[in-house]
Amino acid sequence: MLTKTKIYLSSPHMGGLEQQYVDEAFKTNWIAPLGPNVDGFEKDIQDYLGGNKYVAALSSGTASIHLALQLLDVSQGDEVLCQSFTFSASANPIIYQGATPVFIDSERETWNMSPDLLEIAIQDRIEKYKKPKAIIAVHLYGMPYKADEINAVAKKYDIPVIEDSAEALGSTYYGKACSTLSDLGILSFNGNKIITTSGGGALISGSKSLKDRAVFLSTQARDNAPHYEHSSIGFNYRLSNVLAGIGRGQMRVLDERVAARRRNFEFYKKHLDRYNAISFLEEPQGVFCNRWITCINTESFEMREHIRLTLSEDDIETRPLWKPMHMQPVFKDHLHFTNGVSEQLFNTGLCLPSGSNLTDSDLERILENIKKSLA
Numbered sequence: 001m002l003t004k005t006k007i008y009l010s011s012p013h014m015g016g017l018e019q020q021y022v023d024e025a026f027k028t029n030w031i032a033p034l035g036p037n038v039d040g041f042e043k044d045i046q047d048y049l050g051g052n053k054y055v056a057a058l059s060s061g062t063a064s065i066h067l068a069l070q071l072l073d074v075s076q077g078d079e080v081l082c083q084s085f086t087f088s089a090s091a092n093p094i095i096y097q098g099a100t101p102v103f104i105d106s107e108r109e110t111w112n113m114s115p116d117l118l119e120i121a122i123q124d125r126i127e128k129y130k131k132p133k134a135i136i137a138v139h140l141y142g143m144p145y146k147a148d149e150i151n152a153v154a155k156k157y158d159i160p161v162i163e164d165s166a167e168a169l170g171s172t173y174y175g176k177a178c179s180t181l182s183d184l185g186i187l188s189f190n191g192n193k194i195i196t197t198s199g200g201g202a203l204i205s206g207s208k209s210l211k212d213r214a215v216f217l218s219t220q221a222r223d224n225a226p227h228y229e230h231s232s233i234g235f236n237y238r239l240s241n242v243l244a245g246i247g248r249g250q251m252r253v254l255d256e257r258v259a260a261r262r263r264n265f266e267f268y269k270k271h272l273d274r275y276n277a278i279s280f281l282e283e284p285q286g287v288f289c290n291r292w293i294t295c296i297n298t299e300s301f302e303m304r305e306h307i308r309l310t311l312s313e314d315d316i317e318t319r320p321l322w323k324p325m326h327m328q329p330v331f332k333d334h335l336h337f338t339n340g341v342s343e344q345l346f347n348t349g350l351c352l353p354s355g356s357n358l359t360d361s362d363l364e365r366i367l368e369n370i371k372k373s374l375a
């Protein structure tokens, strides 16, 4: 009997050079959260992003968001406006800081934070409580949010923006790399992301002093003294030199990974566009999307579930779109400004397998199953 292999949503895809950098770490005994691979990886990312930003390599995207909030002095009693349609890691660090998230729904064009709702929320909070301390906007599924509009609102009220670019390395907005469009950006190198270090992240900032502060906090906040002296609370958030070696190898193939994911999107779109019941997230003017995950939107919850279950029977992994934070049990008591967009996307949308390592026959097998479910 022919056994078929499982097809995953998004699995790690090594380029071949990673092992060399990891071996180098072993040979030189740099098995620590510092060393030549960490410096080299930071330099690689900095060059990739355009050269004028500062990069601190950290242990995860979540840690990077947490440190970004620290750098902005977010603390107990503060409110942070956060995109509702996202992964929980965008919002959890707000709680770590003892602050309160306020969730903002999406607009239909990019599925990301609605600039209109953002402004309504800011005005409401200023009127009823106090000015929010920060904004966390997300380039979900690699699709850049409306950065000009979001930045204009943020600037009008003088509130800093943290740009959650965990899913958007390789995406650009009017030629500028995602993670460099606002005050502070973050990246993730978790196992399912477009490139991976198995676990890792980075904080992108506009000045050397912010980077130095982030590195200081991420390495237990040791003051300059021969003994261990502390005047701030630190964290153990620096990236390991072994894992940074994987990252250096992955940076060498990042452009290929983006191209492969975009080819997946083109394949799905070409073959499914004729079905009126299915629609795709399109690139607006001026935007280049890394197509980390190809998402479809369907006509109904029933149709989405039918596609999902048909593919699951053939051992093909798909997943409903992110469940908005304002609908999550853990955040149910938090204030939110909604318009129904993210709730509808959650009910009818589906993430299709999108790994850069999918073969032509994998794609054909997925397509056959989708067609079967639509017949």
Ligand SMILES: *Cc1c(COP(=O)(O)O)cnc(C)c1O
Binding pocket: 059, 060, 061, 062, 063, 086, 087, 089, 090, 138, 164, 166, 167, 187, 188, 189, 190, 200, 201
């Ligand atoms: C993956 C992800 C994160 C968290 O990154 P980790 O490296 O897994 O901690 C944050 N935000 C979004 C939108 C993500 O997809």
